[in-house]
Amino acid sequence: MLPLYYHVPFFSIVLLMMTGILTSIIHSGKGAMAFHLTMSAFVCGANLWLLSILAPEGECFTYAAGILPHPWGNELAAGPLQAALAAAFAAVMFLCVLGGSREIFEDVEAEKQNLYFVMCDLILASLMAMVYTNDGFTAYVFIEINTIAACALVMAKDTGPTLVATIRYLMMSLLGSGMFLLGLTFTYYITGHLLLINIHEQMEQIIASGTYLIPVTVIMGLMTMGMCLKSALFPFHTWLPDAHGTATTSSSAILSGLVLKGYIVLLLKVIFCLFGEANYRAFHGGDILLAFGFAAMVVGSVRAMGETHIKRMIAYSSVAQIGYIYLGLGLGGRAAAAAAVYQILVHAFTKPLLFLCAGQLAAASGHRKQMYYLRGAGHRARLAGIGFTIGALSMIGLPLLGGFAVKFFLADAALASGWRMWLALAALAISSVLNALYYLPAVVQIWTIREHGEDDLPKLPRFSPGFAAAIAIVALAACSILLGIFCAPLGKLLSDGVALL
Amino acid sequence: MSGEKFSRFHRFAAWVDGEEWCGQPAASPAPREKKPRPGKGSSLDRYQLYRRYSQLVGAVFCLTLFGVLMATVLHLPLFGSPDNPTNNEVSQRYIERGIEETGAANIVAGMILSYRVFDTFGESSVLFLAATCVTILLRRDHNNTTTSDLEEMAREDRSGKKDRDMILRTAVLILLPLSALVGVYVMLFGHISPGGGFSGGAILGGGMILYAQTFGNANVRRFFNEHMYHLIKVVCLMGYGLFLVDYVMTGSSGLPGHVPLGIPGHIISAGIIMPIDLLVGFEVTCTIYAFYALFSKGEL
Numbered sequence: 001m002l003p004l005y006y007h008v009p010f011f012s013i014v015l016l017m018m019t020g021i022l023t024s025i026i027h028s029g030k031g032a033m034a035f036h037l038t039m040s041a042f043v044c045g046a047n048l049w050l051l052s053i054l055a056p057e058g059e060c061f062t063y064a065a066g067i068l069p070h071p072w073g074n075e076l077a078a079g080p081l082q083a084a085l086a087a088a089f090a091a092v093m094f095l096c097v098l099g100g101s102r103e104i105f106e107d108v109e110a111e112k113q114n115l116y117f118v119m120c121d122l123i124l125a126s127l128m129a130m131v132y133t134n135d136g137f138t139a140y141v142f143i144e145i146n147t148i149a150a151c152a153l154v155m156a157k158d159t160g161p162t163l164v165a166t167i168r169y170l171m172m173s174l175l176g177s178g179m180f181l182l183g184l185t186f187t188y189y190i191t192g193h194l195l196l197i198n199i200h201e202q203m204e205q206i207i208a209s210g211t212y213l214i215p216v217t218v219i220m221g222l223m224t225m226g227m228c229l230k231s232a233l234f235p236f237h238t239w240l241p242d243a244h245g246t247a248t249t250s251s252s253a254i255l256s257g258l259v260l261k262g263y264i265v266l267l268l269k270v271i272f273c274l275f276g277e278a279n280y281r282a283f284h285g286g287d288i289l290l291a292f293g294f295a296a297m298v299v300g301s302v303r304a305m306g307e308t309h310i311k312r313m314i315a316y317s318s319v320a321q322i323g324y325i326y327l328g329l330g331l332g333g334r335a336a337a338a339a340a341v342y343q344i345l346v347h348a349f350t351k352p353l354l355f356l357c358a359g360q361l362a363a364a365s366g367h368r369k370q371m372y373y374l375r376g377a378g379h380r381a382r383l384a385g386i387g388f389t390i391g392a393l394s395m396i397g398l399p400l401l402g403g404f405a406v407k408f409f410l411a412d413a414a415l416a417s418g419w420r421m422w423l424a425l426a427a428l429a430i431s432s433v434l435n436a437l438y439y440l441p442a443v444v445q446i447w448t449i450r451e452h453g454e455d456d457l458p459k460l461p462r463f464s465p466g467f468a469a470a471i472a473i474v475a476l477a478a479c480s481i482l483l484g485i486f487c488a489p490l491g492k493l494l495s496d497g498v499a500l501l
Numbered sequence: 502m503s504g505e506k507f508s509r510f511h512r513f514a515a516w517v518d519g520e521e522w523c524g525q526p527a528a529s530p531a532p533r534e535k536k537p538r539p540g541k542g543s544s545l546d547r548y549q550l551y552r553r554y555s556q557l558v559g560a561v562f563c564l565t566l567f568g569v570l571m572a573t574v575l576h577l578p579l580f581g582s583p584d585n586p587t588n589n590e591v592s593q594r595y596i597e598r599g600i601e602e603t604g605a606a607n608i609v610a611g612m613i614l615s616y617r618v619f620d621t622f623g624e625s626s627v628l629f630l631a632a633t634c635v636t637i638l639l640r641r642d643h644n645n646t647t648t649s650d651l652e653e654m655a656r657e658d659r660s661g662k663k664d665r666d667m668i669l670r671t672a673v674l675i676l677l678p679l680s681a682l683v684g685v686y687v688m689l690f691g692h693i694s695p696g697g698g699f700s701g702g703a704i705l706g707g708g709m710i711l712y713a714q715t716f717g718n719a720n721v722r723r724f725f726n727e728h729m730y731h732l733i734k735v736v737c738l739m740g741y742g743l744f745l746v747d748y749v750m751t752g753s754s755g756l757p758g759h760v761p762l763g764i765p766g767h768i769i770s771a772g773i774i775m776p777i778d779l780l781v782g783f784e785v786t787c788t789i790y791a792f793y794a795l796f797s798k799g800e801l
Contacts, residue, residue, distance in 0.1 A: 002754050010749055014742060017626055021738045024633060025731045065619040067602065067752035071591050074619040109642045115633050122630055129623070141623035145630055152634045158644050182570070189577050192586035202586065214576040218569060 008050040009076045009132040020121030029113025036117040044090035051083035070195040077134035081497025099356040099472030100250025107157040107248040119149040127262045147173045150259045153251040165242035172239045179226030183219045196273040227267040231260045234296035237319040244315035249359035253352035256318045272501040290330025294427045296323030301434030310358045338495035339409035346402035353476035354391040360384035364463035378446035381463040387473040392439035405487035604762030604771040605692040614774045632788045641799035673715040680708035688782035692771040698778040702785025709790040727801040737784040744773045
């Protein structure tokens with residue numbers, strides 16, 4: 001008999017999928033939400049339990065999802081890194097749904113509200129599968145699930161702009177899935193395997209012997225480009241601001257906090273478990289990611305400066321923050337990859353915080369999202385104002401907050417990487433200044449007291465955040481701060497986890 | 502000089518206020534009669550610029566991808582050659598021991614519903630997910646339907662009831678039992694001969710669409726309404742999920758499965774494959790018909 005904790009990865013995935021299936025017949029939206037929240041809390045707890053078992057010893061295991069292990073059947077692989085990511089994703093999903101619940105019930109048609117939570121369940125299930133899978137084709141199947149469900153989250157607020165944004169998102173996202181599938185097909189054809197462990201063995205031999213070099217290069221290009229398209233790396237970010245800026249608050253938070261990250265985790269697995277990091281770097285995959293990460297950090301911030309719509313500004317900031325992750329992946333080495341994973345966690349907690357708070361600030365300003373109307377919104381919605389400030393300062397990289405820890409880890413990892421050090425340090429410096437240039441004005445704006453009669457805006461009443469949203473904002477802000485304060489032990493956990501991949 | 506600096510500061514201050522971006526020229530009202538240069542100015546010009554170049558960029562992208570993929574294919578191992586990397590211990594075991602381990606005479610069914618049953622559960626959920634998305638988008642609500650739409654649909658229903666083609670009706674009445682029979686056969690024999698849940702369900706669903714086209718959705722609703730749809734869909738998928746959980750729990754622990762494999766070639770054989778084929782088949786039937794009904798009428 002296997003120990004009980006071996007079953008946690010498989011059950012996390014299957015339980016969430018079954019939750020989604022059952023939720024489709026719960027007629028009340030509130031009931032569906034309660035079911036979703038219970039299950040994601042349960043899955044989060046189970047994965048934390050798994051983490052507490054795996055982390056001290058640095059244990060890893062594979063789990064045959066069927067009668068045979070690799071290379072014949074589906075398989076899952078778990079280690080401290082996977083468990084930590086899975087627990088964090090489940091926690092963020094829980095908080096995103098809780099924090100945006102009021103907007104969900106306002107924005108989504110009453111008889112279709114339960115279906116919104118079906119999508120949330122399936123997105124979380126697919127994220128779990130992407131984190132835990134050891135099988136290329138399972139990864140593809142769950143990419144598909146993730147793609148469709150993410151588009152449905154944008155579409156759920158049934159207005160003209162969201163439909164247009166959904167179409168653009170769907171097209172770009174499907175192009176990305178298609179590229180990944182083509183890459184996987186070629187991989188199968190030259191290695192004869194679908195499980196990452198076996199592909200990796202064959203890949204080493206193929207690259208050492210020098211046969212099939214062109215297919216290997218193309219596979220690398222297709223898989224990397226597919227995942228970059230889906231995680232909105234510059235220059236493939238054009239779909240992101242519309243999709244994240246127009247959707248309902250929870251959807252924006254889930255899309256930028258979680259959905260983008262799932263694909264990056266998968267790319268991390270492709271680099272480390274499918275090709276092997278040394279091989280990936282030998283084909284200059286790392287340098288390309290580094291260059292585009294750098295460009296994303298600058299361009300995302302510059303475009304964010306040009307936005308006066310607060311949600312679109314935060315969405316463009318995601319483009320820049322995704323650039324940090326790719327910078328870490330591109331620098332190469334265990335420390336840089338661990339910094340990239342740290343950024344995945346920090347961004348997963350901070351960006352939903354910003355979106356939730358921005359939603360509340362806009363609601364406190366008569367549902368207008370232009371910066372101009374948000375003046376003094378922090379005084380009308382105190383908690384959202386404080387949350388927004390913490391999130392913005394973390395994104396800028398103020399010490400004791402998560403964003404600072406990431407920049408510190410990235411700079412630390414860059415010191416050991418030769419000429420790339422200069423590029424990385426320049427990117428960090430430029431990007432920090434640019435981040436400050438658009439987040440600080442926004443923070444100043446929401447805390448500026450408006451004298452009566454100073455402008456033509458009507459006097460607005462105080463805004464009550466609601467109990468659920470208050471819990472979500474406090475929890476997300478606390479996580480952003482904790483990620484900054486306890487960066488040393490957490491960084492070590494992730495670094496050990498990356499080494500075990 | 503100082504005047505320009507002053508105005509820049511003002512623009513910066515205005516940007517801090519969230520009114521405009523300092524990188525853009527100040528929003529002075531442009532004289533109307535001046536014709537803007539193509540590519541700049543109004544959104545209409547930008548749209549035309551987009552129209553002009555998007556096709557070019559798209560064509561270049563597609564041709565490049567086409568070239569790269571063709572070049573790759575030329576460097577792949579020759580199709581069907583015996584010493585290809587795909588002819589390895591994986592396919593060897595599937596072929597040599599597939600029947601013994603899965604009980605399915607159809608090796609493909611053995612692969613997708615036994616060795617890789619977890620993936621296939623994902624694929625079935627994709628279908629469920631797609632149907633749910635279509636429901637979110639197309640099911641009639643006050644947001645996507647007007648009263649004229651409703652009137653038009655009622656008129657179509659009335660005219661449909663009046664003049665039904667006798668030849669069509671007779672032909673459908675003959676064809677329908679046959680299509681149902683073939684559909685159920687393909688599902689039931691999926692583990693023995695080519696077929697399975699997905700193909701059988703598609704045939705059965707096609708038969709239902711034919712019936713709905715000829716006799717109207719109202720007639721279908723007498724035996725298959727929205728309530729029924731949800732019931733079948735959830736029972737089938739949950740059934741599949743429970744079979745999967747049992748199979749994986751025992752399999753991963755190295756125990757024999759609870760469902761006996763039986764004698765390969767018999768209808769009741771192949772362990773979980775036959776029941777899962779049936780469950781998937783009925784789920785696909787529901788989904789195919791739901792797609793049709795939602796796309797045509799916006800309701801089941």
